[in-house]
Amino acid sequence: MVTIKDVAKLAGVAVSTASNALNGKYGVKPETQRRVMEAARQLNYFPSPIAKGLVTNSTRNVSIVVCGPSSSDLIANPVTFDVMTAIATELGGRGYHAMLSIVRVEEEEETISRIIQSRSADALILIGTQRSDADLSRLLETSTIPSLVVTRGITTDHTLAVSVDNHLCGYMATRYLLEMGHIRIGFVGATPGLGMAEERLNGYRDALAEAGIAFDESLAVEGDYDQQSGLNGVRQLLRQSPRRPTAIFAANDLMALGAMEALRQEGLRIPEDVSLIGCDNIPNLHLLRVPLTTIAIPFGEIGRLAAKKIIGTLEGTDRLPDKSVLVPELRIRESVKRLE
Numbered sequence: 001m002v003t004i005k006d007v008a009k010l011a012g013v014a015v016s017t018a019s020n021a022l023n024g025k026y027g028v029k030p031e032t033q034r035r036v037m038e039a040a041r042q043l044n045y046f047p048s049p050i051a052k053g054l055v056t057n058s059t060r061n062v063s064i065v066v067c068g069p070s071s072s073d074l075i076a077n078p079v080t081f082d083v084m085t086a087i088a089t090e091l092g093g094r095g096y097h098a099m100l101s102i103v104r105v106e107e108e109e110e111t112i113s114r115i116i117q118s119r120s121a122d123a124l125i126l127i128g129t130q131r132s133d134a135d136l137s138r139l140l141e142t143s144t145i146p147s148l149v150v151t152r153g154i155t156t157d158h159t160l161a162v163s164v165d166n167h168l169c170g171y172m173a174t175r176y177l178l179e180m181g182h183i184r185i186g187f188v189g190a191t192p193g194l195g196m197a198e199e200r201l202n203g204y205r206d207a208l209a210e211a212g213i214a215f216d217e218s219l220a221v222e223g224d225y226d227q228q229s230g231l232n233g234v235r236q237l238l239r240q241s242p243r244r245p246t247a248i249f250a251a252n253d254l255m256a257l258g259a260m261e262a263l264r265q266e267g268l269r270i271p272e273d274v275s276l277i278g279c280d281n282i283p284n285l286h287l288l289r290v291p292l293t294t295i296a297i298p299f300g301e302i303g304r305l306a307a308k309k310i311i312g313t314l315e316g317t318d319r320l321p322d323k324s325v326l327v328p329e330l331r332i333r334e335s336v337k338r339l340e
Helices: 003-010 015-022 030-043 049-056 071-076 076-092 107-116 134-139 166-179 197-210 227-240 254-263 299-315
Strands: 061-068 097-102 123-127 147-150 162-166 185-190 220-223 245-250 275-281 293-296 324-327 330-333
Touching: 003 015, 003 030, 015 030, 015 071, 061 107, 076 097, 076 123, 076 166, 076 324, 097 107, 107 123, 123 299, 147 299, 162 166, 162 299, 166 185, 166 197, 166 245, 166 275, 166 330, 185 197, 185 227, 220 227, 227 245, 227 254, 227 330, 245 254, 275 324, 299 324
Parallel strands: 061 097, 061 123, 123 147, 147 162, 162 324, 185 220, 185 245, 245 275, 275 293
Antiparallel strands: 293 330
8 A cells, every 4th residue: 555655755755745745735845746746646646635634633625615596507607617716726736625515595504504514624615605694694603614705795703704895896887987977877786685786786876876866766677697687687677767778787797798688689789879887807708799898806816815714724824814805996898988
């Protein structure tokens, strides 16, 4: 049976150095780590996380739970994919194993409880949860492993968080439309009261209020953060509003894509008839027939920071704040027209 001593001997290093290299610990030179990993590959040596956990009380597993209306939508969502990839890459580079669970909303609580009770992971990362802070606190307050929520702000003391300033996303998008001369600005969002949906709606409302414009309920519709709800939302918006908006803020880019199709079906041109701005900056927006102006969110950085925060917490080296909020950026393309 091949042991770590065999790996160390082949790599020409001490056993402790081989162990540190295989576990992704700091302080190992890149060339040394390369030799150790190559030796392990040649000898077909793979350290067992389960056996190691019996000795160290650590599995080096980090469970990632992604929650949404349907698993197929989550897998296809470029935002979710970017965050998951960044987390898994950062974890893997430090010798941790990402365990992915993609669940529907109604399965989320049971999945989280099972992970915590089974002790199959050293930490838990939640992506896409729309639970209230109070509900998350109830669910996680007895957990013996660190937990982190990604992409939304959270105030509970029991949970780490990495997010973007979603209020600022809504404010920046609306403020830009106002600066371009638009006053009747439609909003296609998600169900109010749920995480970032509420924050982006509030940003939209605050930008209007700052400009002295009253919030008009006929100009705001709910969606579900997918293309179909963006299409349906814009159809509803055009039906229910006494006067057509000159611009629309879609609270994410997928809904903006649906909005584009709805406007096309109505015979309306972007931006000549209706301007449009999205949020997220998903890939290839610059390749659309009308390149979409949007609010760019650094999802890769969010994922990397989430993984670093969890690793730092597990290893006792974290110098980062419990709650990290990143700042979005405006990406101007061709879908917004200046009104004279």
